[in-house]
Amino acid sequence: MKTSLRAALMLTALGAALPAFAADPVKIGMITTLSGPAGYLGADIRDGFALAMKDGTLGGVPVELMVEDDALKPGQGRQIAERFMTNEDVKLFTGIVFSNVAGATVPDIVDNGGFYVSANAAPSNMAGEECHENYFAIAWQNDSLHESGGLVANELGYENAFILAPNYQAGKDALTGFKRTFKGEIAGEIYTRLDQTDFAAEMAQIRAANPAMVYQFHPGGLGIAFMRQYQQAGLLGTIPMVVSEPSLDAVILKAVGDAALGINVGSHWNADFDNEANKTFVAAWEQAYGADRPITTYAEQGYEVGLLYASALEATGGDIADEDAFREALRAADFASPRGNFSFGPNQHPVEDWFALEVVAGPDGTPMLQTKSKVVENYGDFYSEDCQM
Amino acid sequence: MTLLLEQLLNGLQFGVMLFLLAAGLTLIFGIMGVINLAHGSLYMVGAYAGTWVAAQTGSFWLGIPAALGAAALTGVAIEALVVRRLYARDHLDQVLATFAILLMANQLVTLIFGRQPLYTAMPEALSGSVELLPGLFYPPYRLAIIAVGLLVALGLWALINRTRIGMLVRAGSTNREMVRALGVDIRLLYTVVFGLGALLAGLAGFISGPVMAVQVGMGEQILLSTFVVVVIGGVGSIRGAFVASLALGVIDTCLRAYLPGLLRQVMAGPEADALGIGISSMGIYLLMAIVLLVKPKGLFAGNG
Structure with missing residues (x-):
């Protein structure tokens, strides 16, 4: 009786914990350029990222994607980042297209304990002396x-x-x-x-x-x-x-x-690459957005950021409070890249x-x-x- | 030598593009006293409407009436719905309202056409390049832009100086109240002038399509230089706008082309480039400052 009661209690406790976990998705802040002549770059990153999500989850962990437009203004990018961090308690970031916006925004994020995976911009200073353990670049170094x-x-x-x-x-x-x-x-x-x-x-x-x-x-x-x-x-x-x-x-x-x-x-990537991961990506893009919409590398990079976050969330079971464990999971880059060979170098920029x-x-x-x-x-x-x- | 000639042609072509926009802007500013930030949106509307029709019909030439019509209609609508209520207000209200129109126009175009730039086919007859002088190749399309710009300038001159509407426009830019007192329907005149300015902006937008990119926000890029033209030429003066446009076009192009090279004679490559670009971007604003110092009302103020 006693043991079965204890077991029942434990089960209810576990049952109560699971929905609570599900109701509290991991927030991902995407700051990107959506307006002006370069607006399609950000739109492609956003839509590529969305393809890596399955029913609102990444790696089986529920996530909430929050997208804001930086309008290619460094000051605006920085303001959005600060708002995300203080009001929404966002820890995971991505999205910035242009190096001048990244230069103003990313140091602020990583210095405050956030993670930033760059979907495009990777200026030289941030790859060398000013590199940071919480800063990753998925596309390249400029x-x-x-x-x-x-x-x-x-x-x-x-x-x-x-x-x-x-x-x-x-x-x-x-x-x-x-x-x-x-x-x-x-x-x-x-x-x-x-x-x-x-x-x-x-x-x-x-x-x-x-x-x-x-x-x-x-x-x-x-x-x-x-x-x-x-x-x-x-x-x-x-x-x-x-x-x-x-x-x-x-x-x-x-x-x-x-x-x-x-x-x-x-x-580093082209739509005609002959590998399984790429075929999956291209097919998913055409199904979601139509064969008429061109697939850019920006879309591929957004998708790959999604894959990377998914792999790390899956490895840590959605726990981002343990920063060291999450960072290690990101460094492993444990996903099949549509580009073929992909790993991170010592400065967490791609080797590809x-x-x-x-x-x-x-x-x-x-x-x-x-x-x-x-x-x-x-x-x-x-x-x-x-x-x- | 041929390089200099080519650069002068480039400057001239940039100048007439500026003129097509500045002519409307200076009339609207001079006659109605309205600062119209939405002028760049009319440029964009013309470009999108013309390019869309040209793509649908496969004919560049059908794009022209579409661009003119769409821009003129949009201009008349903006005047009747918004700007008409602003004549009596101060400039801050006008700037706020027309800036709002600019933002809305950008969003509407994004909703209808998406963010991706449109492709504009060039008319077959004007594509490629021709040899003007031995060794001087130049795209005929750019020559056509120069020709169109000069024709429009001639037409505007005749319209302003030789017709009754032109007389009213001249009178309106000198003394608005007196024209009204003489029993002229000033409202209609305003609408006509606004529509005409919009039409020219639409024309400029459409013919710029095959050279530059047809995209959201294309108007803002050129609007700033256009305002400089209006200020240098003198508010309300078509002649001033013409002279200032061509001067700015040539000066801007030549600074861009020659300054970094000249600076490289005296300093290292990257620094010379950076400084050269800096000074050439400032060039037209420096010119504006100098003109304003010498002639605070612009080169041809008040005798349009």
Whole structure:
């Protein structure tokens, strides 16, 4: 009698604990850019992340996803983070697209005991001396993106390059990264304005310099304008172009149209990757958002943040109070990545493969990105040695 | 030499784009005394409407009437529903109300078309590039933009100086009350002027589509430079807007193209670029400050 009563009590206690646990989901704060010309980048990260969730759970643990728009303003990003932390007691963060917003927001989060997994921005300073044990980057370190561009250019055998990027942290990282791996000469170097839409002056300078190739980094709407004006200036047929993925994501490709055919792209992911995890992801995207909506790397990165959080929540059973255990679970990166090889380096930035893609005419004639070859395997980043945790 | 010529053409083309926007803005500001922050939204409405129709019909040319019509109708609607109530109010109320319209327009366009930029096909006849002089290749589409801008300027000049409406507009920008006292339907005049300004903004938005990206917020990027043009040219003066637009277009382009190179002669590469970009972004505002110092009312104030 006594033992059965005790057992019954324990069962009721357990029964009472479970629903309480279920009713109290883990909050995830997503601060991302949803308005303005770059709004689609944040929307893709958000929608990609949502695909990793199953019936409101990640790794079997109920979660509550809270999304706010930073409008590409560093101050606004920081305010949202502070509101999430003080009013909502959010511990897990992600979402920021742009490095200038990340620079203002992320240190605040990790210094206050929160976790931040970057879905895109990974500025050089935060990978080196200012690295932090609670800061993870899922996409890349900004430079590696462009180091892969340099490797693609080497593979194609170009002797010199004219390089352009907007004048902000990620733009500087871009040109630094490209120059680090590119073996040829630099024929010319221009920093453009981040709010620029007319590149006619730059086109004239490229023509005058007559380089073997052009490498440029202009994400979002900037990239569309740049690419089309490059074509209109009659440069596309004469001077080949190599870019990194953000300058020619699937949305830009759709907007640029045939002008993009023949352009070489360095990337860490492409929709045509032949592995199970990627097929699952692409099928889920097409089912949720329709086959017409292009899948960008931003969507893939958002999805992968979801997979990473899911793996860590599953490993710890949804317990984020024990920070050390949760951090270890994140570091393990125990999930099947649509990119294939994926692990975290010592500074918690990715060690992954980079690929050469080319824009070709698809089966129905519309341009699409096709994977050509792997340019480097298990590539980490240049700053990890400066990182002391 | 050809490089300089090409840069001058680029400056001219940027200048006429600014003029198409500034003409409407300066008339609205000069005649009605309204600061219209929603002018950039009309530019966006024209771009989206024209691009959508062009994509649906497959004809760039059908996009033009669509862009003009949509922008003009939107302009008239904004005037009749909102701006008409603001003539007697001070500038703060006008700025608040038109800023609200700008935000709503951005959200509406996002709801209808989504956040992803639209693709605008270029007319077949104007694509590619032509050789103007030996070694000077230039896109014919940009030449067409210059031609359209100059034609519009000529048309506006004739409209303002040679027609009865133009006479009323000139009178309205000099002395509003007197025009009303003479029995002119000033309300109708205001609506017409607002609609005309909107039409020009819509035209500018649509023809910019194939060159730049048609996207939410495209109007705000160019609106700031447009206000600088209006201030330099003198509020209410079409002639001032024309001169200031072309001057700003050429100066901005040349600073951007040549300043970093010149600075590189005296300092290291990255620093020269950073400083060059800094100064060239400030260039048009510096010019505005200088003009305001010498002529506080702008270059051609009050004799539109």
